[in-house]
Amino acid sequence: MPETPAFVYDQTAIDRTLSTFEEAAAGSGPRLLYSVKSFPFLPLLRRIAPRVDGLSASSLFEARLCAEALAGRGGLHITTPGFRPGEIDEIGRLCDFVSFNSLEQFDRWSARMEGTASVGLRVNPQLSFAPDPRYDPCRPHSKLGVPLDRLVPAEVGRLERLEGIHFHTVFDCASFEPLAEILAKLENKLGERLKRLRWLNLGGGYRLEGDLGRLAGFSTRLQRDYGLEVYFEPGKAVIxxxxxxxxxxxxxxxxxxxxxxxxxxxxxxxxxxxxxxxxxxxxxxxxxxxxxxxxxxxxxxxxxxxxxxxxxxxxxxxxxxxxxxxxxxxxxxxxxxxxxxxxxxxxxxxxxxxxxxxxxxxxxxxxxxxxxxxx
Missing domain, CATH: 2.40.37.10 (Lyase, Ornithine Decarboxylase; Chain A, domain 1)
Incomplete structure (x- = not known):
């Protein structure tokens, strides 16, 4: 028995969860990222890294830890509301995918990523599914992401460097129905303009015991219809x-x-x-x-x-x-x-x-x- 207090993580359970996702994502399913903010423990990250397509960070320190764990294998993604001027160049060197949280940050920093990271934008689909507004990324006046309504054709046209879109809208959700609604709204709003992009990050917040076949189906269709690389980044669902x-x-x-x-x-x-x-x-x-x-x-x-x-x-x-x-x-x-x-x-x-x-x-x-x- 461990000395207490103790935090114990079951590596066998994590391995089973990753295997379940690998089976569901085989073929044209989404690429899996582990969102490290849920438990950024380096020995675990090193064990997870070979089983996933990359890691997802929310700050410079997380990105440094991810880069150490990945050791050149897999992609490193980052999005955060607070990119800091003194950190942006290092983030561009460390990360392969950078999603800016606002159009203003995109205008200010995206050119600094040229030749190093693929530039994306976090989008707020303006659909709320979390009953508690403290944890609702799409609450009124949200700080998280560019409201989809702002991505009118004139705005999209000036985002020449934009290669991807990221969104994250739910927490501990057992169904992929919210994802279906979000994708429907995104496609209705952006339509053929999605074909100009390289990738789409579906975020996380979903439990992996849900209908993973449905998730794989979304990925297959997005790849087929728009030529997109599709990413999915669970954190709590893994650990x-x-x-x-x-x-x-x-x-x-x-x-x-x-x-x-x-x-x-x-x-x-x-x-x-x-x-x-x-x-x-x-x-x-x-x-x-x-x-x-x-x-x-x-x-x-x-x-x-x-x-x-x-x-x-x-x-x-x-x-x-x-x-x-x-x-x-x-x-x-x-x-x-x-x-x-x-x-x-x-x-x-x-x-x-x-x-x-x-x-x-x-x-x-x-x-x-x-x-x-x-x-």
Whole structure:
């Protein structure tokens, strides 16, 4: 068993997911990119890189890490709302595909990409599918992408360097129906002008357990009708269900008639618990459990609570508890609030756990020591 708190990712589950996509994409299916923002762990990126057509980044640091993992194999794609003047030249050297977020950035920077990267534009199809506007890329006054309505013929005509279009509109979506609606609107709006482009990036946010045959069908038609290279960039779909957060119970007491179990982990190790105000799935939960307990994180934040769970027995000090389906957006958002250490990272290979990274006081001190980084 790992020392806790621990983040465990199941390499065998990731391999199965990638194999499923490879089978569905065989032939004329879309080219697969792994969106690294969900879990940018270099040992994992190096293992994924040979199985995909490239990696997708959202910042210069992610792009540097991707380039190291790819080592010249596969394409490196990037889009972000915030291209910075001091970084744009390095991004152009590192990345093979650069999608600008606005027409203004396209005008300002696209010429700098000439001879290095294929230039694209992130487009906002102006179709909302996410019920929560905090996570809706197509919300009113969105910062993410050029509204499709702005791509009138006069605008398209001046984008001489434009080679591709990128869009991303959903989050954790089980159906490809939104993608069908988006493509229909895109084709209706741009029509034959799509033939002037080289590639189309369909974004991510879809679960790979959906109808992958339908996804492959979209790709086949876009290649046939417009001659486009088609890309698809899942992140959570690759790593989400393959990740676990393991914690130990360090205290148990009664509070107002309810059992509270304090863990050596915290929602600061899985910030989306607080962000989404939802409880992560617990492996030990028992619907017919005789005991219920509030599982609380170990920081001084009153709302540091994973939730209330039905359990087979009352928790005891030293018990291990496992939160499931937390592979994406956990460690990449995690923090050391109250000076609590980050979880160690373990890899499960189907037979044994392997410690891949751990943290200590020196990492904490380096962050807050007030000393300039060595040049």
């Amino acid at each position: 989400g269900s393959a990740g676990y957060l393991v914690a130990s119970v360090i205290d148990v007491f009664n509070s107002g008639g309810k059992t509270v179990a304090v863990l050596d982990s915290s929602i600061n190790h899985h910030p989306e618990v607080f962000e989404y105000q939802r409880s992560p799935r617990l492996a030990e939960v028992c619907e017919e459990g005789r005991e219920t307990a509030i599982l609380a994180g170990g920081t001084c934040l009153a709302g540091d609570l994973f939730g209330e769970y039905a359990l087979p027995t009352r928790p005891r000090i030293g018990d291990r508890l496992v939160f499931e389906d937390v592979g994406a957006y956990t460690l990449v958002k995690a923090n050391r609030f109250n000076g609590h250490n980050l979880p160690s990272i373990y890899r499960w290979d189907g037979e044994a756990l392997h410690l891949e990274q751990s943290y200590g006081y020196e990492d904490y001190r380096r962050q807050w020591g007030g000393e300039p980084a060595a040049q």
